[in-house]
Amino acid sequence: MVGHAFMGAAHSQAWRSAGRFFDLPLNPVMQVLGGRDMARTAAAAEKLGWLDCETDWRRLVERDDVDLVDICTPGDTHAEIAIAALEAGKHVLCEKPLANSVAEAEEMVRAAEAAAAHGVRAMVGFTYRRVPAIALARRMVAEGRLGDIRHVRAQYLQDWIADPEAPLSWRLERDKAGSGALGDIGAHIIDLAQHITGDHIAEVSGQLETFVKERPLAAEHAGLSGTASAERGQVTVDDAALFLARFRGGAAGIFEATRFATGRKNAIRLELNGSRGSLAFDFEDMNVLEYFDAEEPDETAGFRRILVTEPTHPYVAAWWPPGHGLGYEHGFTHQAVDLVTAIAEGTDPTPGFAEGLQVQRVLGAVEVSSDTRQWQQVPA
Numbered sequence: 263m264v265g266h267a268f269m270g271a272a273h274s275q276a277w278r279s280a281g282r283f284f285d286l287p288l289n290p291v292m293q294v295l296g297g298r299d300m301a302r303t304a305a306a307a308e309k310l311g312w313l314d315c316e317t318d319w320r321r322l323v324e325r326d327d328v329d330l331v332d333i334c335t336p337g338d339t340h341a342e343i344a345i346a347a348l349e350a351g352k353h354v355l356c357e358k359p360l361a362n363s364v365a366e367a368e369e370m371v372r373a374a375e376a377a378a379a380h381g382v383r384a385m386v387g388f389t390y391r392r393v394p395a396i397a398l399a400r401r402m403v404a405e406g407r408l409g410d411i412r413h414v415r416a417q418y419l420q421d422w423i424a425d426p427e428a429p430l431s432w433r434l435e436r437d438k439a440g441s442g443a444l445g446d447i448g449a450h451i452i453d454l455a456q457h458i459t460g461d462h463i464a465e466v467s468g469q470l471e472t473f474v475k476e477r478p479l480a481a482e483h484a485g486l487s488g489t490a491s492a493e494r495g496q497v498t499v500d501d502a503a504l505f506l507a508r509f510r511g512g513a514a515g516i517f518e519a520t521r522f523a524t525g526r527k528n529a530i531r532l533e534l535n536g537s538r539g540s541l542a543f544d545f546e547d548m549n550v551l552e553y554f555d556a557e558e559p560d561e562t563a564g565f566r567r568i569l570v571t572e573p574t575h576p577y578v579a580a581w582w583p584p585g586h587g588l589g590y591e592h593g594f595t596h597q598a599v600d601l602v603t604a605i606a607e608g609t610d611p612t613p614g615f616a617e618g619l620q621v622q623r624v625l626g627a628v629e630v631s632s633d634t635r636q637w638q639q640v641p642a
């Protein structure tokens with residue numbers, strides 16, 4: 263694994279727990295952790311459970327005792343590391359968004375296609391697909407429980423930089439992150455909306471806003487927090503991204519991703535309305551899926567809460583008895599399980615790099631639309 267900050271810790275937890283709760287066809291060994299600074303990487307390896315460390319990711323991807331490279335670094339390094347790993351014949355799991363631009367994502371897809379010819383697999387980490395309530399929502403839509411989807415309402419609301427003096431983390435720098443709320447959290451709701459509906463966004467009309475244009479530089483970096491230094495720097499990404507969307511299948515979509523929704527910490531809110539019913543989800547109550555069956559008599563119809571903790575629900579059987587809910591980290595474990603299973607079975611894991619590229623195209627179209635104030639088509 264390369265990178266050991268927030269995502270590195272989440273992925274390490276997944277690698278530690280996957281084989282302890284699920285019967286895996288292969289046994290993942292946490293062989294080597296990559297980071298820039300030896301002392302910090304060694305401390306992280308010790309804490310997170312890795313056997314060895316490297317400070318040069320190029321050496322890491324070439325090691326004979328490495329079969330899979332898990333990329334948990336900022337977006338500006340995804341393409342280079344993923345392509346080198348695929349060329350070295352290693353399977354790759356790459357954090358989202360796949361890249362910082364459509365052009366980089368296209369290169370990554372080409373590398374993944376070339377590697378696939380030799381049985382090498384590549385996956386992008388849209389982890390929330392593996393929250394049981396989300397997986398159940400997709401299953402219900404596929405079964406036709408919602409009928410024809412008319413409305414897709416998707417929000418990703420956070421507030422970790424609402425304070426104008428919150429330090430300028432790499433997530434606020436365009437050259438490192440590609441974009442702001444758009445790519446960091448907007449990418450998740452684009453993926454979720456498309457994944458649950460089984461449909462793709464055809465065109466968008468976007469609005470990007472940067473409310474706070476200058477911030478103190480970070481003196482010391484610690485995930486989404488960190489202390490401020492006396493120096494200041496420019497914010498070069500969007501603080502909030504909003505867009506309307508038309509889906510190819512005819513549904514109308516409205517998306518909102520922001521880091522300025524005071525009081526909302528990690529509220530991924532989705533609501534789908536179809537001809538036969540509706541579904542609603544909020545990550546801040548992530549073990550629940552709300553369902554409205556429009557075919558019930560008006561007298562008794564109403565949204566009901568499905569507690570998604572039954573062994574018949576996706577992924578749940580491996581964990582706890584009904585009512586003993588799951589948390590943020592479990593999605594990462596499910597991702598590791600699905601990837602290892604695909605590798606063992608010789609199938610392509612989902613979402614693959616081509617799906618990551620398609621999300622990148624939606625992100626790119628939102629940016630162009632916001633700049634030109636025109637609707638923008640998403641290339642198929």
Ligand code: SOE
Nearest residue numbers: 268358420446447450486528
């Ligand atoms: C920060 O907004 C962040 O850590 C994202 O980068 C993750 O993808 C999301 O899961 C939580 O929030």
